[in-house]
Amino acid sequence: MVGVLVDFANDLRRAGVAVGSGDVLTYCAALALLDPTDLLDLYWTGRTTMVTRREHLPVYDRVFRKFFLDDPDALPEPVKLTLRVTTETQSVLQVPATEPGTESLDEQQVQLGLVGSDAEVLRNKAFAACTPEELAALRRIIARMRLAPPRRRTRRTVAARDGRRPDPRRTVRAMMRNHGEPSTLHWRQRRLRLRPLILIVDVSGSMADYSRSLLQFAYSARRAAARVEAFCFGTRLTRITRALERRRADEAMEQAAKAVFDWEGGTQIGDSLAEFVRDWGRRGVCRGGIVVICSDGLDRGDPQVLATAMERLARLSHRVVWLNPHKGDNRNFQPSTLGMMVVAPHIDALLSGHNLHSLEEFAALLSELS
C-alpha cells in the first residue's frame, strides 16, 4: 500500500507539485487512521497533506484521476485559439466631452487605435526570437541598475540609540548589571521598510518591441528589491512573479514567456487592470506599494472600465507610475491616445521607459516617490 502512495506522490512531483518526503510520511500516517479503500478518504487526505497552494489543486485533481481512476481524460488542456471581435468603435465614441482638446485628437486616436490587432491570439511566443547578443547586452546593463523603492515606517520596532519608545527589556538587563541601580534608559525605534513594487507590463502587439526589455527589467527588479510582484497583460492578466523567481535570468525569462499566453495579441488594458484590482488589489497586493504600469495606453475596450479600474488602483496603492514608450524623449509629451487621457488624472508620474536611459531615469525617480 505504501508503495502505491509513494508512486502517487512521485506522479504529483512530476506534475510540478512540490511534495516533500515529510508530506508523504504524513499522508501515509493519516491514511493509516482512515480507510485507504475509501476513495473519498484517499482523495481528501492526500489533498490536505500534500498540497499547500491553491494553484496546485487542479493539478492534484488531474493526477489523482489519472493515477487512481485511470481516467483517460487527463490530457493537458488543449491550446486555445479563439477569435473574438472587439468593440473597436466604442473606444472612439465614448470620448468624455469634458476632456480638454479631445476634438483635435480624435483623428490621431483612430489611426493609433488601428495599430493594435483585432484578434486575440492565445499562443506562446518563445524568447528565442530575441537575438542572444541583444539580450546579453541588455541584461548586463539592466542588472547593474539598482532599484530603491521608497521606504515607510512599519509598526515593528528595533532597538535604537534613541527613539520614542522605551525598551524595558534592555533597560532591566542594564539595571541588573548595575546591582539594581537604574542607569540609562534604552529605546526602541520603528523600523523602516521598503515599499512593495508592483510591475504590470503590457505585452500586447503594439508593445512587442518594448515588452522584452521591460520583462528583463521586471526580472532585475525582482532580484534587487525586497518585495516585487510582476504581472503581464495583453488581452488578459497573467501573474509572472513565480516565474521570475528563478536564479538564472535565462530560465526566468523562459518561464515568464511560457506563463504568458497572449504574447503579442491585442490589448484590453481596462479589463486587465480591472482584473488586477479585483483579484489581486483587493487582497492587498498593492496596498501601500508603488504600482508601475508599462503600456502605451492603446486600449481596445470600454474606456469607462479603464477609468474605474485606474481610480480604484490609485486609491489602493501608494503611488502609480505609468511608463509609456510612445512618450519617447519628448519632455512636453501630451497623452494622445484615449486610454492615456482616461488614466492621466489617476497617475502620479508619467515616464517613457522606451530605452535604457529612460529606465535609469525611472530607477532614480523611484526613491523619491514618498
Added chain:
Amino acid sequence: MDRPETVAQLTQLLRDGGYLADRGLSTALFVALSLGRPILIEGEVGVGKTEVAKVLAAVFGRRLIRLQCYEGIDTSQALYEWDYARQMLQIRALSQRELDSDEAVDKLFGPKFLIERPLLEAVRTGDQAVLLIDEVDRADDEFEAFLLEVLADFQITVPEVGTIKAETPPLVVLTSNRTRELHDALKRRCLYHWVGYPSAEREVEIVLAREPGASEALARKVVAAVNRLRSLELTKPPGVAETIDWVRTLDVLGVTELDAGTVDDTLGAVVKEHDDLELVRADLDGIASGG
C-alpha cells in the same frame, strides 16, 4: 468528548455545534486532530474559517485561545513577556547582600514574573486548548518565524528559563485570507485546506442552522440572490457570513418576501462597496428573483 473515531463522527459533532463542514474540511480536521498537526485554512472572506475553530473548541469543551495577527506583532505580544515593572520594584527591594546570591536573581526570571501570551498559554494548556492564529497573513513575514518552533514541536524557548514544551499538542488552526503568500517553511508544518463558497443547497442548510427562526423559503430566496451577486464580478463578493447577516436583517424587519424594494433597502447587509452598490442597483429585479 476526547477525540472522534471517524470522519463521520466529527462531521456530526460539528453539525451539533451549528457548523456544517463538508467532507474535505472534516477529513482535514480529523487528520489534524489525530496526528496532532496544525491546520492552515485559506479561503474567501466570510466562509467560516474562524468560526470552525470556535465551534471545535465548543464541541470538545476545550478553551479557545485566540491570537489575532496584525502588522508589527512581536514576541512580547504573541509568546511571552517579562513583567518589567515588577522586576524593577523587586530589584530595588533587594538588599545588596541578596543581590549577590544567584537564587534571588533566578527568582527575578522565574514564573512569577513571566506573563503568558496566547502562544505560551496554548503550549501550557496542551490538548485542553484550541489555538486560533487568526489572519496570519496580516502579520508581517518576520512574524512567521516566531511561529515555526511552536507549530513544529509545540514548544517555546524562553532564553532565561529554557524550553517549555506542550505535554500534549493543542489543536492549532491558522487562518489566512491570502493577502500575501505565506512562507513555505510555515506551510510545510501545517496541513492545508482551501474553503470555497458552498453550493446553494448547502448554503441554505447553513443559514437555517445558524438562524433557525428563518423560513426555508426566504433562506432559499436569499441564497439565490447572493449567488446571483457573486456572479456579478463585484469587487467584494458576499460571503456566507453576509448571507446569514442578510437573513437576520430581513428577520428583524419582519420581511418574508424578497422583492426589488426590500433588496434595495437591505443591501447594506451584503454589499459593502460603493462601486458595487451602483452595479447591483442596476439589476435589483434580477437579484430579487435570483434568476
